[in-house]
Amino acid sequence: MSALSDESGITKFVYWDNLTYSPPGSYDPEEWDAGLGARIYENYLDHCVEAEHLGYAGVSMPEHFGPSSPCPHPNIMMAALAARTTTARIISGANLPLLHHPLQLAEQLAMIDVLSGGRLEVGLGRHGDRAAQEHAIDLVDGGLNRFDLPVPKDDLTPMSAAFLADAETAEVTVWPRPVQQRVPLWVAAGSDESLATAARRGLGVFTGLNITPSAGGMAPLRVDEMAARLRRYVEIGQEHGQALSMAHVMASCFTVVAETDREAAEIVRDGFIRHVESAAVYLARMAGSGRLDSPLESLAEQEETGIRAVLETPADSYLRNPFALVGSVETVKEKLAALRAAGLTRFMLLCGGVGTEQAIGWQTAKAMAEDVAPELFLAARNGPVRMAAA
Template sequence: MAGPHRADKLRHVQDGPYCEQRGVGGMSQIGDDSENVKFIYWDNLTYAPPGSTDPEKWDAGLGAHLYETYLDHCVEAERLGYAGLSMPEHFGPSSLVTHPNIMLAALAARTKRARIISGVNLALLHNPLHLAEQFAMIDVLSGGRLEVGLGRRGDRAAFEHAADLIDGVLNGIDHPVPKADLTPALAPFAQELETARVTVWPRPVQQRVPLWVAAETDGSLATAARRGWNVFTGLNLDPAAGGMSKVSVEEMVTRLHRYFEIGQENGHELSMSNVAASCFTVVADTDMEAAELVRDGFASHVAAAGGHLARLAGASPAEGALETLAKEGDTGVQGVFEAPADSYLRNPFALVGSAETVKAKLDALVSAGFKRFVLLCGGVGNTHEIGWQSATAMARDVAPDLFSAAKSGLDEVAA
């Protein structure tokens, strides 16, 4: 008698009030509702003062306040109509989200409706199976609201393999992996195998957890299209070109249409709802005030990162770390410091300026077909307070109608 009774109770948990309360299976994914524009609130959680590089002056109380304030802001962002909440995986004193999945878990507990998006995790810095397990836990904690974002740092083939593995084990794909990927403790179970088939526990709530990858070039977009992955794109900040974008909006749209075609050739229906434009977002009283905030924030982030790298190498940040980086031709560091502030105004993917200027830029991108926007409000180096002011200005001053429509969609899902 114990077996059937336990099974009945389990079905009650899986199909009953608990899942209704947590929204299991009922949350609209970012890629759904192709006709509606959706916004994602993104914050770097920059430790203040911006670009602080002195570990002896670390203020734990200020750090804790920053975390708590960010969580409070995400609750408010959900109320304003942001469809998603996201943060990067950044290192060094310019950001307090070295392990963003910890904060994503906190977001799962504090929010109810918005999608929770890793934006992005650097897959090659982690064991991909461990990442998949963390993602599965967050999906369960959030009631099925997770969307996974992955970015490449390092070898392209290795990244694609890691992303395939994470996608496979989360989404129930019978995904073979090389035997060498398994830990030594598992080797006795696979002595006669060249490959192994893996899964993780817990299992995610969603039947398919959406996966996003950072993609901009023809090659990376083609890779994503063949696998049916969503893409983050558009953050075409080129320090060597004085802060301008690497490609125009028209060129990017052409690349994206090829992404759609390759997806269709491989059995995937992709559209602009599967594309999120990542945009530095600073709204201020005047255009130049906003542009200077972006330039100064970005420069302070590079300075902090340079000091962090110097310490990792055992050197003092005062020993010319930035000068050394600037001399390396492919780092773009020199370009960051030389880029004029108004270059960020000319960048079509940078939602930077007064409310009127930003509205015109946003309208141009929407007219070009973009439907999803990752608003880098607490953009690289900008203080958290400035980021939040921009996030609220986007909802209240720049695009209130679009946010109102998005909020109505969230309310319908909650109902």
Template sequence: MSVVQDGPYREQRGIDGMSSLSDDSDLAKFIYWDNLTYAPPGSRDPEKWDAKLGAQIYESYLDHCVEAEGLGYSGLSMPEHFGPSSLVTHPNIMLAALAARTKRARIVSGVNLALLHRPMHLAEQFAMIDVLSGGRLEVGLGRRGDRAAFEHAADLVDGTLNEIDCPVAKDDLTPATAPFAQDVETAKITVWPRPVQRRVPLWVAAETDGSLAAAARRGWNVFTGLNLDPAAGGMSKVGVNEMVGRLDRYIEIGRENGHELSMANTAASCFTVVADTDREAAELVRDGFASHVEAASGHLARLAGAHPDESSLETLAKEGDTGVQGVFEASADSYLENPFALVGSVETVRGKLDALLAAGFRRFVLLCGGVGNTHEIGWQTAKAMAEDVAPDLFSAARSATTVPDAR
């Protein structure tokens, strides 16, 4: 069932001039990421999370993404988050809207949890988004559950989306394709419509030696993961030198397997808050996490039948490894000390960014609208990064992604 196309449609692939995130290895590129949360102050009162407020946040996010593109952001992204405060339980719907609203920036799924979906359905959705965007999609997949099962799901998405020789077993077929493959153990399946790009870039969230090696062998790009752990007092789980060492090995393994990888194939996910002072920025991060946990616990308690005035935080904090206690015990200073957290004043964040650049990082997912912080706070940070912290880097990225006037 593999379909190979000829003619004008196939020839149009790759002529739009828009480079992928991993292209232009010496150029610093930034991805604007927002969690699209109701919180705060609404996070503490879930009954106010109505459709009207949700629609306002969606519209504001889409408008800001258009502006972010103009500021020089190379990519636009959001997570797949489930919970009482999240508005992006199915981010691919928003990615399709971004495809219609924007023209130059790469559209990045950051990330879809592959094991929560049928991989073949995800591949079909990604193909549609790539066509809608004119070939600007970058697929991001994250693991939740068994590693081997995740790698298999990612292989299926990559293989069927990009026509890689990846036979699909009966159990992985969709109901639409299964009737045509009743007499075979595996089938070569490709999605329809075909993507615009000859190879849709695939990124996976990877941080451990094992996950990085698996990605390297396949030539996948990697997000280094959210290096901010509120349950560990706001500190990163992995230091800069250790992370760079792991990424060097990732690049080496990739090259051993025939893939020309570099630091441009890696992206540091950085929780980002820029404010007038270091203290203000750090407290925004700490309060955002606390607000999110409080909202989530209160909402789930009510679903379980608790009275609206009752709080389950004390109970959660005593439940072993939930991490709740660490969220509330983390000091504001711990977020400033984290080298991967671009948190602080303009001067402080500029210094942290310079240190990451000096370490070799060239791709940054800026988690501006992070867990618990309002969309507007996130957008103020996104603008400050482009206009105040690193205007020269954003200007260079903007010039590199300018689409020539067809006239």
């Protein structure tokens, strides 16, 4: 039950599922299949229980909207996981704090930590203005991990603010209090600026996943370049009094294990395109369009959307991306070994990656534990070796 960043000498894996409804579901909300939706949720919970037995140190899911991934409120799923699992860490991968009242989000997360017996780890993703995002993260962090957090009047409800009279801040304590003395927080970070900001705050980082395609394929990202930037993240944290190490870096990896490299790459590419397509349909309807066909082609004509690059990205680019654990068993073994040689020890495996059917994703999750790295999963199950007392 130790935190993901504890036991730095052990490699730890997190099972992540996109909860993909479409395909095989429909993009049309009038055709929503409640039975299929319920099975997707139930399958995910069952898979997380089995993942715990396989040696996954944590389980996670996104905050996604629309038909491709009907998980707009992951805290509900995390509460269910708190009741169904016993040892795995429960990680939001990730909450978007600017879409919620940060203090209410902190209250919900505190409840999950209590329900799980202190197994919560909070992932926070960026959405919108950077300054507002950092403020929201500080409110969530403070609400969970501090008593009597100083909160500006504008961040309180009108009823609470009425008690402040002319004061500008209030001392707010969020209830219930978490089980953990400090609930670990992780943030999505890729740029040097965002890595440095996380380091100064002592936050772990999700990084490495590159889903920004170009016409020639996924934009290149070398392991040695990324490793140097991550080591600098650790140094900045230590310079600011934070006890950071590479165990606070979670490599987020598209993960598909198949019979051949080509098969695995095509699974990722096809699933990614279906995910983008379903999201485009959803956004078109939200914008008031009555069209039920895919708006991808019209979006692809607008260069700034990047949709054309998504459609033209060759499957091989997912094989070339060192942070995508995509390929045959032997290929994925080699990629994982290269990442570990660079100092990475924490991996969020997007087994049910965006758009990938749930059954295929679960096959990959089992293949990682049983075929690709069984010795690492065994070590994670057994925990660190402890010396007998004299």
